């Protein structure tokens with residue numbers, strides 16, 4: 190299976206490195222600066238008592254435009270802020286039989302991918318990994334997860350789904366195929382907006398918030414809002430998933446933060462519109478009040494405006 194990973198960042202770099210290490214035919218679509226760094230240093234995975242390197246096969250958008258052979262599987266692993274550009278860059282690699290699996294949090298990218306490549310090409314995907322790019326550009330693992338749930342948008346367990354699952358599992362990736370992948374994406378979205386709002390609004394780890402007087406009430410209140418939007422949209426969050434989210438956001442002393450928080454505190458742009466703007470706008474359309482999520486959205490928009498104006 191010819192696999193193209195778009196972006197060799199925290200998620201794509203990690204899943205792609207696992208696939209390459211397992212001997213799969215993997216190429217990374219990267220931009221010139223990342224290509225130069227990877228050529229010099231290799232794609233290194235560090236943290237959690239492990240350190241290993243793969244020599245990645247790389248292609249740039251210009252090179253991809255010159256080759257005409259489509260890939261079997263595209264893993265789309267850019268941030269939402271880079272999605273439009275990445276969709277155009279990867280287009281030459283998407284043929285009539287290519288399966289595109291996005292790893293992004295949120296949901297709106299499914300519409301963008303459907304619009305560009307046609308819905309039959311696009312599968313749903315839910316990535317659960319805790320990885321970040323460190324100062325050297327290495328992939329740093331912060332927790333043991335390597336989970337990529339995926340599936341056809343209509344729930345069919347197609348032959349290509351079975352083939353992809355085998356490849357992912359062969360690389361050590363936990364790759365379940367949920368009955369309804371779009372619902373699974375909604376549920377991850379509820380989780381990430383709850384976790385993201387809690388830590389970003391309070392500018393602290395889960396433990397910093399939980400251990401402060403009054404702190405324990407915030408996680409459940411955020412979850413209630415986000416879950417109410419999902420329920421109104423036809424994707425109620427089952428009790429088991431609510432409990433799992435509550436366990437993450439209600440842990441005394443927990444150092445956990447999401448990638449959104451790492452971006453915020455590092456002064457980088459965040460995925461505010463994709464994760465929060467979209468959810469709160471759907472809440473408005475569905476008549477669901479989300480005052481806390483609205484506040485988180487505004488908070489992140491102020492940051493976004495500051496960092497993008499500074500960079501302009």
Ligand SMILES: NC(=O)C1=CN([C@@H]2O[C@H](COP(=O)(O)OP(=O)(O)OC[C@H]3O[C@@H](n4cnc5c(N)ncnc54)[C@H](OP(=O)(O)O)[C@@H]3O)[C@@H](O)[C@H]2O)C=CC1
Pocket residue numbers: 195196197198199200201218219220222223266267268269271274275276278292293294316317318319320321322448460
């Ligand atoms: N980090 C995590 O633990 C998790 C993240 N997610 C989600 O996964 C998505 C990706 O996040 P993450 O991997 O952390 O992000 P990163 O910023 O670490 O990686 C994204 C990579 O995409 C590259 N990129 C952007 N545009 C292009 C392009 N046109 N062509 C080639 N490469 C491009 C960037 O490269 P360049 O160096 O050129 O800018 C960057 O290396 C997000 O939606 C996030 O919410 C989901 C689960 C866990």
Ligand SMILES: CC(C)(CO)C(=O)C(=O)O
Pocket residue numbers: 294316317318319320381384446447448449
């Ligand atoms: C919380 C986590 C690590 C789960 O995969 C995530 O999606 C993120 O940090 O963006």
